[in-house]
Amino acid sequence: MVTALLNKAACASCHGANFSKPIDPSYPKLSGQHADYLFVALKAYKSENNPAVGRNNGVMGAIAKQFSNAELKALANYMGSLDSELSIKPEPRFR
Numbered sequence: 736m737v738t739a740l741l742n743k744a745a746c747a748s749c750h751g752a753n754f755s756k757p758i759d760p761s762y763p764k765l766s767g768q769h770a771d772y773l774f775v776a777l778k779a780y781k782s783e784n785n786p787a788v789g790r791n792n793g794v795m796g797a798i799a800k801q802f803s804n805a806e807l808k809a810l811a812n813y814m815g816s817l818d819s820e821l822s823i824k825p826e827p828r829f830r
Contacts, residue, residue: 737813740806744798746814755819767819773811778804 741747746765751757754765765773779790780799790796799807 737809740802740810741813743801744810746810749794753817753819754814755817755821764819764821765814766817767821768815770811770815773814774808777802777807777811 746754749758749762750765755767757764776790777799779788780792780795782788782790783796802810
């Protein structure tokens, strides 16, 4: 099911192979991100006329609006489970 969702959204066309090699350095690496963060970000692209919770990107907005929240959750969980070079580096001031 997730493969069909990924194909429909064409995520790899911008976010690159394994969703960690974006075609533009300003695009985020998705693999290895926290699934909850990805889910909230994807839902925010669906919001309209609410700058407090929405994200403003025409391409991502059009893509996110094609999916139900359950489908966005499945995408976020999948991408969050992928291996990545991203790592969590704790800040000393928060220890």
